[in-house]
Amino acid sequence: MNRKKLLGILGAALGLVLVFVWLAGGFVGKVSTEAKHTAGTPQAGGQTIDWTVVPERRMFSGSLQARQQANLSARITARVAEVLVDAGDRVEAGDVLLRLESDDLSARVRQQEQALASAQARVNEARLNFQRSEQLVSQGLLPEARLDEVRAQRDSAEAEFNRAREALSEARTSEGFSMIVAPFSGVVSRRSVFTGDTATPGMQLISLYDPQTLRLEAAVSESALGVLSIGDTLKVNLDVLETVITGQVVEIEPAADTASRSFIVRLVLDTDAQLYPGMFGKVTVTVGERQALLVPSDWVTHRGQLDFIQVNTPAGPERRIVRLGDTHSIDDRLWVEIAAGLHPRENVLPQR
Structure with missing residues (x-):
């Protein structure tokens, strides 16, 4: 291997290393996860955060299906x-x-109509022959055996007529298909x-x-089934709609899916929006209560994938990284749960 090829290979390897370092964020300054203090004294105007009782909610996925x-x-x-x-x-x-x-089917109908007309003529003739023979036998002009013979001919003709009539009905039904x-x-x-x-x-x-029969079919786990009953009103999120709507439980299947251990719950949605079968949605079920630390959602700032709040400490305001939980609407204001990064009785400052 000559010197030129060796330098080319080394250059390519160095380039790959630099690309990997760049993808790993080696050239980007990292955000410190340590709490940062601002020099000074505690500020006024904060709010002391303590445990608040909030509903325990679970969300279950489903899709729209037409009942009819x-x-x-x-x-x-x-x-x-x-x-x-x-x-x-x-x-x-x-x-x-x-x-x-249906040309062949229509032709078959006409053939059966003709066959029925022919069978009708034979029935009429057989009935007339039977009446004449019956009179002659009663007068002693014909033997009794002759009456039995014409009776059998009449019965056979009537049976053939019934068969032809049913064949015509079948032909007309096939034509209707x-x-x-x-x-x-x-x-x-x-x-x-x-x-x-x-x-x-x-x-x-x-x-x-039938669009009037659209229902949201959600698979609800058996652990949450005990709090549901026919007529309950639940909150529903549809991807196609920007607002949360309500749905009323109209049916709960009394058998669980053996694989997922879930039950199908059907809800009628309270909306006039244009919906279609197969649309995805989620239904929220309140299964109990729990305690959480809540702060106003507009007091939280975001930087990339990180969330921050300002905590009022004896050493001064402190910017702290937190992990957020669910969002709640209380008294027409949005509050967000602080799942980690904040302790009870701490004082939180609004963002400036």
Whole structure:
């Protein structure tokens, strides 16, 4: 290996080392985690912080699901002749959503109608023959065995007529399968086929749901289930909404999921916002009470990933790093929990 290649390798290695040091923050001044004092005497205007009783809350994730929804599928094999709706369209109960080719089915209906007419003619003839034979037998002009024969012919003709009538009903029902109609009023959520596609039995064609039946389905752990009951009003956070809304518990499934040990709780949401199935949300359940140290949220400053408060000490104001907890609204003011970094009876100063 010549000298030039060796210098190139050493230069590349040195460059990688410098990059790693830079990524590790070696060239950036670190924020000291030690409390900093400001020379002087304690300031007035602070607030002594002590334990405050706050509700113990737990949040559980869920998603919006429609109570009334349907996946419409084909019951026959046929080519898609026309699709009359798109995803997002609003439909009414009984509206035709999709039409399959039905020429062969219509032809079968006509054939069965003709077969039924032929069976009707044979029944009429067999009944007339039976009436005539019955009169002749009663007059002694025909033997009794002849009456039994025409009776059997009549019964056979009537059975054939009933079979033809049922076959016509079946043909008409199959013809009706070529028209896919909405079973209820709602919104089309998915269209899975297009004109020219071949539909087969069981193949999903169109999905729709009723937006008036949207519910938030949340998986609530069994440890929190004991505080819930039908009719409870809970706070709900939806990612699509900027404000917190409320929801009323309308259903609690009485069986737990064996894997997560959670129960499905369904809530009706109190909002007029445009919502869709599958949207993510969280429901807040109050499971009890606990003690916490609270300070006004605007008394906390942030620098990067660190949070600070000003503590009034005998040596003067002290900037201290703290770890924050939950936020609470008390008397129309936001307060934040100090999970670590503050002790009871300490005096906290507002930020200047």
